Amino acid sequence: MSRFRWSLTPPERWLVTFGAATAASALAHGLVWLAAGMPSLVGPVTWRKPIVFGLSLAVLSWSLAWVLRHLPDDRGIRRQTVGLIALLSVELLLIDLQQWRGVGSHFNVATPLDTAIFNAMGLLIVLAAAILAWWTWRLLVRPLPDRPAEHLAAARAGMVLLGVGNLIGIALAAWGSTMLATTGQVPSSLGAAGNPKLTHALALHGLQVLPLLAWWLGPVLGDDRRLAAMHRAIAGYAILLGWALWQAGAGRAPLDVTGPSALVAATGALMLAWPVATAALARVTAAPPRPSRA
Incomplete structure (x- = not known):
């Protein structure tokens, strides 16, 4: 590295x-x-x-x-x-x-x-x-x-997510403008309680979460394990973003998770949390350096 x-x-x-x-x-x-x-x-x-x-x-x-x-x-x-x-x-x-x-x-x-x-x-x-x-x-x-491979993977995924967030923001602006022109007001939610702003924020902030994770993986894992952990985290973040889009499109509040929705959310969260826990465990169990002899 x-x-x-x-x-x-x-x-x-x-x-x-x-x-x-x-x-x-x-x-x-x-x-x-x-x-x-x-x-x-x-x-x-x-x-x-x-x-x-x-x-x-x-x-x-x-x-x-x-x-x-x-x-x-x-x-x-x-x-x-x-x-x-x-x-x-x-x-x-x-x-x-x-x-x-x-x-x-x-x-x-x-x-x-x-x-x-x-x-x-x-x-x-x-x-x-x-x-x-x-x-x-x-x-x-x-x-x-x-x-470093895991840093490059985090930068690439973060920028792709940022682009998705920008597209969501542009789409929300166009939707809000259309609703304002036709109804005289901008709805605060999609359907009954869908929160499109959550999807926008989640996509934008991947560019902070993933680089921080790349730093956290640090020297405690081998090169191959760091890259595999980063790929797993990226997949988990993408699943969470897809889940947020699903919730908003269905008009459901973010905490209204039951059945398949709860399973998807849990899968994404676990895939994102697993590399964090793995690196934390590696830091705790790492052998302390031996003192040098005079």
């Missing part, structure tokens, strides 16, 4: 810095929320949005910096990184702007300005998703050759 370099390439530094800036933005809005007397975080106009989106972009940026450690640092990657940061910066600024104006940022078509901002947000996300899709393709076909 090759060791990762500690130095950062320019695109990685840019993403780490951008993540720190968006985290600082989230913190600043959190302080504003506290100073305002901690008003409700529920509803279309709430300080929750600039806080959550700022933190989400921070976590995404830091995860993408890790992903870029598996790709060559070439001119294309540098240009795309600058473009991605620019797109996400404007997205966050528009969300913050709408909150400071005291109006909703999503599905807000009350005025021509609000409509233009909402449409611009949608376009920005589509363009950002296109850059991420290109990085995913490069990661699948032309990664750096000296990366």
